[in-house]
Amino acid sequence: MLVDRLNGIIGGSEWEGMSLGQMMLSSFNEGREQPHPPFFHAAQVWNHDFYWRSMKPGGGGKPPERLLKFINRDFGSYEHMIQQFMDAALTQFGSGWVWLSYKESKLPYVKSRSPIPSDNYGRLVISKTPNAINPLVWSHSPLLAIDVCEHAYYLDYEDRRADYVAAVLEKLVSWEVVESRLTKAVQRAVERDGHLMKRILKKRQLAQANGQNRARSRTPQEARCDHEVASSSSVEA
Ligand SMILES: [Fe+2]
Numbered sequence: 001m002l003v004d005r006l007n008g009i010i011g012g013s014e015w016e017g018m019s020l021g022q023m024m025l026s027s028f029n030e031g032r033e034q035p036h037p038p039f040f041h042a043a044q045v046w047n048h049d050f051y052w053r054s055m056k057p058g059g060g061g062k063p064p065e066r067l068l069k070f071i072n073r074d075f076g077s078y079e080h081m082i083q084q085f086m087d088a089a090l091t092q093f094g095s096g097w098v099w100l101s102y103k104e105s106k107l108p109y110v111k112s113r114s115p116i117p118s119d120n121y122g123r124l125v126i127s128k129t130p131n132a133i134n135p136l137v138w139s140h141s142p143l144l145a146i147d148v149c150e151h152a153y154y155l156d157y158e159d160r161r162a163d164y165v166a167a168v169l170e171k172l173v174s175w176e177v178v179e180s181r182l183t184k185a186v187q188r189a190v191e192r193d194g195h196l197m198k199r200i201l202k203k204r205q206l207a208q209a210n211g212q213n214r215a216r217s218r219t220p221q222e223a224r225c226d227h228e229v230a231s232s233s234s235v236e237a
Contacts, residue, residue: 002048023042024137040132061175070124100145100178103125103139105192125140127140144173
């Protein structure tokens with residue numbers, strides 16, 4: 001239904017040639033005002049597809065070693081991470097999603113502001129979003145999502161959302177898929193930030209060559225980029 005409606009919205013429009021992800025980011029409107037029309041349908045198609053791909057029969061159990069290292073570093077333990085995930089799931093009022101994501105750098109790829117206040121880039125974070133909002137709009141890389149809209153669980157669990165979320169985490173999640181998404185997200189962040197650093201360094205060299213850099217200290221933006229690239233590299237290591 002969502003795919004059909006989305007196709008109806010974008011037919012013949014500027015959105016038609018975009019991937020779902022591009023369409024979602026372009027139509028979000030940076031969170032300043034109402035998103036453009038394709039956003040909610042594009043995001044819900046993306047989110048549900050992502051959700052199905054996060055599962056496998058006989059899933060759950062403990063995450064594999066590399067993912068577990070990140071979880072232990074960023075949440076203290078697997079149990080604390082699950083607790084935080086459950087808290088987010090149970091406090092999301094009405095329909096929405098709960099996410100485990102990799103928080104990428106603050107570099108200006110996406111202009112909308114993350115609701116996660118910490119400056120700890122290169123870390124795993126848990127967030128909850130209303131309706132169709134996807135953490136990609138804050139430059140977080142989603143690793144795991146659970147649909148907490150009532151339609152996802154009411155037939156089996158009635159209003160017992162906690163039982164439903166626990167069942168997904170304990171019996172369905174493919175932690176191998178989550179780990180593979182994390183590996184790609186870290187790699188992407190390192191490559192992306194490295195690419196931007198090269199541009200900044202080149203700009204500095206040009207400024208030096210033109211004699212415009214005498215005794216000029218770095219701008220806060222440049223200093224931040226240096227720090228963030230270094231942080232991403234250390235996470236990858
Ligand atoms: Fe749903």
